[in-house]
Amino acid sequence: MKQEFxxxxxxxxxxxxxSRITLILTRRQINIKSITAxxxxxxxxQMLTMVVRTTPEMVEKVARQIxxxxxxxxxxxxxxxEIICQEMALYKVTTRGLMSGSMIGDIVRKHHxxxxxxxxxxxxxxxxxxxxxxxxxxxxxxxxxxLQFVSSGRVAVxxxxxxxxxxxxxxxxxxxxxxxxxxxxx
Amino acid sequence: MPGANGSEASATKAAAAxxxxxxxxxxxxxxxxxxxxxxxxxxxxxxxxDKLLDxxxxxxxxxxxxxxxxxxxxxxxxxxxxKPGVCFATSGPGATNLVTGIANAYLDSVPVVFITxxxxxxxxxTDAFQETDILGISMPVTKxxxxxxxxxxxxxxxxxxxxxxxxxxxxxVLVDISKDAQLESMTFRYRKCTFIRSYNPVNHLISRxxxxxxxxxxxxxxxxxxxxxxxxxxxxxxxxxxxxxKGGIPVAVTLLGIPAFSHDHxxxxxxxxxxxxxxxxxxxxxxxxxxxxxxxFDDRVTGNLKxxxxxxxxxxxxxxxxEIDKNVRADLGINGDVREVLTAMLPQIRERKREExxxxxxxxxxxxxxxxxxPETEPEKGDLKxxxxxxxxSEIAGSNAVVVTDVGQHQMAVARYYRFTDSNxxxxxxxxxxxxxxxPAVLGAATGSTGRQVIAFIGxxxxxxxxxxxxxxxxxxxxxxxxxxNNNFLGMVRQWQEMFFNSRYASxxxxxxxxxxxxxxxxxxxxxxxxxxxxxPVAAEMLGSEGPFILVAEVSRTANILPMVEPGASVSxxxxxxxxxx
Numbered sequence: 001m002k003q004e005f006x007x008x009x010x011x012x013x014x015x016x017x018x019s020r021i022t023l024i025l026t027r028r029q030i031n032i033k034s035i036t037a038x039x040x041x042x043x044x045x046q047m048l049t050m051v052v053r054t055t056p057e058m059v060e061k062v063a064r065q066i067x068x069x070x071x072x073x074x075x076x077x078x079x080x081x082e083i084i085c086q087e088m089a090l091y092k093v094t095t096r097g098l099m100s101g102s103m104i105g106d107i108v109r110k111h112h113x114x115x116x117x118x119x120x121x122x123x124x125x126x127x128x129x130x131x132x133x134x135x136x137x138x139x140x141x142x143x144x145x146x147l148q149f150v151s152s153g154r155v156a157v158x159x160x161x162x163x164x165x166x167x168x169x170x171x172x173x174x175x176x177x178x179x180x181x182x183x184x185x186x
Numbered sequence: 187m188p189g190a191n192g193s194e195a196s197a198t199k200a201a202a203a204x205x206x207x208x209x210x211x212x213x214x215x216x217x218x219x220x221x222x223x224x225x226x227x228x229x230x231x232x233x234x235x236d237k238l239l240d241x242x243x244x245x246x247x248x249x250x251x252x253x254x255x256x257x258x259x260x261x262x263x264x265x266x267x268x269k270p271g272v273c274f275a276t277s278g279p280g281a282t283n284l285v286t287g288i289a290n291a292y293l294d295s296v297p298v299v300f301i302t303x304x305x306x307x308x309x310x311x312t313d314a315f316q317e318t319d320i321l322g323i324s325m326p327v328t329k330x331x332x333x334x335x336x337x338x339x340x341x342x343x344x345x346x347x348x349x350x351x352x353x354x355x356x357x358x359v360l361v362d363i364s365k366d367a368q369l370e371s372m373t374f375r376y377r378k379c380t381f382i383r384s385y386n387p388v389n390h391l392i393s394r395x396x397x398x399x400x401x402x403x404x405x406x407x408x409x410x411x412x413x414x415x416x417x418x419x420x421x422x423x424x425x426x427x428x429x430x431x432k433g434g435i436p437v438a439v440t441l442l443g444i445p446a447f448s449h450d451h452x453x454x455x456x457x458x459x460x461x462x463x464x465x466x467x468x469x470x471x472x473x474x475x476x477x478x479x480x481x482x483f484d485d486r487v488t489g490n491l492k493x494x495x496x497x498x499x500x501x502x503x504x505x506x507x508x509e510i511d512k513n514v515r516a517d518l519g520i521n522g523d524v525r526e527v528l529t530a531m532l533p534q535i536r537e538r539k540r541e542e543x544x545x546x547x548x549x550x551x552x553x554x555x556x557x558x559x560x561p562e563t564e565p566e567k568g569d570l571k572x573x574x575x576x577x578x579x580s581e582i583a584g585s586n587a588v589v590v591t592d593v594g595q596h597q598m599a600v601a602r603y604y605r606f607t608d609s610n611x612x613x614x615x616x617x618x619x620x621x622x623x624x625x626p627a628v629l630g631a632a633t634g635s636t637g638r639q640v641i642a643f644i645g646x647x648x649x650x651x652x653x654x655x656x657x658x659x660x661x662x663x664x665x666x667x668x669x670x671x672n673n674n675f676l677g678m679v680r681q682w683q684e685m686f687f688n689s690r691y692a693s694x695x696x697x698x699x700x701x702x703x704x705x706x707x708x709x710x711x712x713x714x715x716x717x718x719x720x721x722x723p724v725a726a727e728m729l730g731s732e733g734p735f736i737l738v739a740e741v742s743r744t745a746n747i748l749p750m751v752e753p754g755a756s757v758s759x760x761x762x763x764x765x766x767x768x
Contacts, residue, residue, distance in 0.1 A: 012384050016321065016331075023326050064508040070330045070350055073384045168383075174390035 004033075005059045006051055006083055006156050009066060010073040010164050013046040017071050021048065024065045030054050034087075034153030042164055045073060051154050074167050078158060085156035089134040089149065090116070091125040097144030098123050111137050122147055207337030208233040208368040211301065212241045214344035217376045220272050222263060222633055224248045224256040228276025229316055231303030233368035235274075248633060248662060250626060251654035253280050257287020258623050258652070259630030260298045265613045266588055267634040270297040270351045277303050278316030281362075282323065286620060289327040291358040293617025294442060295415060297351035299344075300324075300360040307335040307364040320362055329357030337370035342377065349379035354387030355506040356419060388505060389521040391530055398518055399477075399501050399527075400534035406475035408543045409435045410466070410498075412458060412487075415442035415616070416480015416505060422525035423609045426479065427451070429528055434540035436547050438466035440481050442616045445606040455547050459487040460751045461598040464558075464760060465550035467751060471758035472546065473498045480504065480524040483513040484617065493756035503527045557762045558748050563603055569742035570718060572599035572671050578725045579641060579669060580604045587639035588613065588631050592624030592648030595677035598747045600643045622651030625668070629659050632666045639667065639729060646672040646698050656708040659734050667728050668736045670701055673743045681746045685764065686753075701738045712736035 011017050018037065025032060033051040040047035052059065059077050067075040095118070098104060107113045113127040127137055134151055205213065211234060215223070223245055227235045238247055250256040253275045260271030275284050281302040291298045304310060305317045321333050330350045334343050340363065347359045403409055417426050423446055430437045430447070436455040437447045447454055456463025458470070467489075470476070476498045481487070488494045491513065502509075502516035503524055510519035520527050562573030576599050583589075589604055590613040591597040597614060606612060613631050615623040628642035649670055659666060676694040683691050705712035711731060713724050715738070728735045744766070751760045 015333075016325065019322065019325055027326075061508070061512055064510075064512075068506065068508045070382065070385045171386055174386075 002053050002055055004051060004053050004080055006049060006078045006080070006085065006154060007059070007063060007066070007075065008078065008156060008158070009048050009050075009075040010040055010042070010045050011048065011069075012071040012073070013044060014071050017046075017069070018048070020069050021066055021072070024062055024069075025050075025052065028054075028058060028062055030058070030062065036153035036155050038155070040164065042168075045164070049154055049156050074164060076158065078156070082160075083156040083158055085130070085154050086128050087131055087134055087152050087154050088126070088128045089138070089151035091127070091138065091141055091146060092122050092148035093125060093141050094145035094147060095119065095121055095123050098141075100144070103140075103144065107137070107140075111140075113137065203374050204371055205374045206233065206237070206368065207340050207363065207370050207372060208237045210337060210340045210372055210374050211344065211363065211368070212237055212245060213374055214341045214376060215272060216241070216244050217378070218344070218348045219269065220245065222246045222248065223272045223274055224250055224259040224263070224630060225274030226250060226253045226256055226276070226280060227274075228278075228280045228303070230277035230305055230365045231274060231280070231368075233365065234301075234303065247274075248629070248658065250629075251657045252652065253283035254287050254622070255626035255652055255655045255658065257284045257298070257300070258290065258620075258626035259633070259655075259658075261287065261291045261294075261296045262590060262613050262627035262630030263634040264291075264296050264298055266610060266631045268610070270299050270348055270356075271630065273298060273300050275300070275302050276316070277305055277320070278318045280316075281320035282318055285323060285327065286618075288324055288358050288360065290615055290618040290620045290623060292327045292329070294615065295356050295419065296358070297356035298358040299347050299351050300328075300358060302360060302362045303368065304333065304362045304364040306366045308366075310335075310364065320360065324360045327358070328360050331360040331362070333362040333364070335364045335367050337367050337372035340367065340372070341374065342379070345377060345379040346382065349382070350385065354385075355416075388523050388526070389507070391520075391522050391526060393530075395518065395520050396527065396530045397534065399520060400531055402475060402499060402501060402518065403433055403435075403477065403531075404534075404536045404538075407540070408469075408473045409433065409475040409477060409540075410455070410469065410473040411435050411437045412440065412476060412478045412481055413437055413443045413446040414440040414479065414481025415446075416524045417443055417446040418480075418609050420480060420505070420523050420525040422480070422528050423447070425525055425528035425532065428532055429535060432532065432535050432537055434538045434544065435477070436466070436469075436544060438462075438470075440484070440487055440616075441601055441614065442612070443481060444601060445609045445611045448607045449605045450607050453544070456551075457601055459484075459757075460489070461602065461747050461749065462751075462760075463551070463602070464554035464749050464762060465547040467749070467757040467760040468550055469546060470495050471497065471756065476500045478502045478504070478514075478516075479528070482506075482509045485513070488513060489751045489755055489757040489759075493758070554749065554762060559603075565718075569745075570716065570721065570739055571745060572596055572741050573603045574718070575669065575671060575721060575725075575739045575741065576600050576603040576643065578721050579643075579729070582722075582726055582729050583639055583641060587611065587641055588635050590614070590624055590628040590631050590640070590642040592642075592644040593619045593621045594645045594648060595673070595681065595745075595747050596643050596645045596671040598678075599671070621648040624648055625652045625655045626658075628666045628668065629655060629662075629664050632664045633662075640665070641667045641669065641729075643669045643671060645677060646670060646674060646696060646701075647676045649701075650698070653704070656705070656710060660708040660710060663733060665733050667731075668734070669728075670736060670738045671741050672698065672701065672738055673741050673745070674698055675743055678747070680744070684744070684746070684766070701736065705736045710734045710736055712738060714738040714740065716740045
């Protein structure tokens with residue numbers, strides 16, 4: 001059964017890394033629903049968050065293939081329940097449409113949106129939330145005349161406590177331990 | 187910048203000296219112990235070739251007749267020496283001509299460092315003359331690649347390339363160097379790369395896994411080892427033998443794992459897969475434990491996955507984590523170097539004989555011998571058979587001879603009928619199945635193995651895909667022995683047409699040149715044989731000759747390679763006979 005997964009990965013910030021990763025997904029005909037690249041908490045390490053829809057077996061396989069890429073440090077795969085995630089959207093709406101009812105109050109109070117800019121022609125509204133919440137607000141604004149709509153990819157943090165630094169440390173320790181094992185057997 | 191995050195400084199050598207980027211590249215290769223380069227010059231790489239003249243004492247350059255040839259030759263060299271092969275090509279078409287060779291090395295896990303030249307950096311991205319995005323093109327078929335636009339980055343990038351190519355699961359890497367970087371001056375200092383933060387080539391063993399594996403092996407009644415290329419790459423041939431002997435476990439091999447276990451050993455079970463041996467295919471589905479070592483359960487090995495090894499638990503020992511559970515789900519996946527894993531495991535393996543189980547192999551072996559092997563290798567009448575030619579050469583050649591093949595029916599004949607007893611003796615194109623691989627690969631293999639007999643078996647189709655490399659063999663007097671198994675057909679495709687396409691031979695029949703005359707144009711001794719009586723004397727003449735030699739064997743036009751696991755069938759449904767309809 002196909003379901004939604006969030007692939008979070010940490011990599012070196014080298015040119016071409018994104019191509020290498022998307023190639024792996026393309027080969028398996030997995031569509032990327034959203035992708036976000038940003039700096040991570042570890043200096044010099046970039047974080048990519050991708051949302052894909054596929055089977056649990058397939059996501060496991062591609063995650064291993066992605067982790068194999070030389071410049072990739074670590075890959076995590078999560079289902080929606082294992083992460084806290086947000087998306088952000090901007091709505092550019094006609095001022096006339098938006099001012100006509102009691103919409104403004106609703107938008108701010110019920111939908112926790114913000115007004116970024118007001119001009120005689122248009123008003124820009126900003127909202128963060130889940131994909132569903134963002135769509136809900138879009139549907140609400142539609143009758144007022146939406147001039148532009150844009151939403152970001154998903155950003156997510158995990159519920160687990162162990163952080164990337166701990167994995168990096170473990171890798172270093174494993175390397176040391178392996179050296180000792182080798183010396184023992186040789 | 188490469189090296190900025192991790193390349194630990196070690197063995198700082200060579201006092202600072204001002205050199206050009208081109209010279210820095212050559213110095214870096216010397217630092218990595220390179221002695222041979224296969225390549226082809228062109229506009230953008232001219233600064234490198236110019237400096238190469240000054241390094242002819244330490245770096246031997248073999249000029250092939252096509253960049254694809256250089257790529258395959260570098261792979262052949264790498265496979266016999268165990269060192270990364272090195273290949274040069276210029277920008278644009280030079281670089282794109284490498285792609286088949288890069289992909290071939292990638293699928294067969296062979297370390298080759300490809301150096302391509304790129305147009306001057308300010309022109310990159312402008313569709314300049316002979317500019318191509320080789321970084322983008324080679325991305326899916328390289329383990330790693332990088333572009334260098336400053337001379338100062340050349341040594342660290344080359345160091346990184348070699349480290350990545352040869353460690354972990356080996357593979358091809360590509361470094362693209364712009365022409366201005368080749369000409370720019372820099373201060374040369376070389377630091378070997380020993381560590382990259384984001385790259386963990388070999389996983390640390392978990393002792394609990396080793397113990398579990400030993401328990402599973404000790405308790406199995408019908409265990410079987412499947413040995414792949416990884417056994418040879420990791421140098422685990424001795425450990426594999428000890429494991430087999432101690433546990434009384436039959437060893438089956440994949441195509442690239444063929445020389446991992448001596449064919450003379452009583453526990454040798456034969457080759458797996460589509461045209462493999464009868465017993466290991468049938469008994470895969472009888473086994474209660476599969477110990478897969480350094481192999482990746484390719485579809486040519488497993489046949490129909492739904493009906494694969496239904497009674498067996500699977501232990502998968504593999505250095506590449508992405509291969510574990512990829513095709514066959516492992517009950518116990520051990521992510522590590524085969525030699526390290528087997529070494530750790532051996533003390534815990536109980537001595538067992540398992541004679542009953544081994545007898546099952548012998549019984550099926552006898553059936554296969556009767557129905558397939560004997561008629562193929564010891565026919566008394568009719569046309570020459572590929573099998574008998576391979577067997578005749580195998581019996582005369584020394585056990586340490588290097589055998590190279592191309593792709594197709596003759597390749598399967600070699601895999602089945604050549605008796606391999608030493609490791610590092612087979613160079614073939616496995617995963618990619620690249621026709622045209624054989625001739626350039628054999629010249630590369632011969633360049634890397636002085637004092638050993640180097641023999642290639644090539645079909646008439648594959649030979650003509652890269653036959654221009656006869657020029658390279660001529661120019662450098664490379665003493666290769668080439669057996670052309672000529673059936674005037676693209677034999678394997680013809681076989682499939684006969685079996686699955688109603689004998690409709692669409693574009694598989696070949697009108698060939700006279701290969702003996704062709705060889706003479708290159709000054710290479712050649713003999714054609716058509717009869718059984720000539721086979722052994724001419725094979726002996728070939729192997730006794732000094733220089734290059736071509737033996738053209740005119741074999742049966744329409745013989746089929748059997749047994750066969752037909753597409754979609756289970757390995758246990760392997761068929762021994764096929765009644766020709768035509």
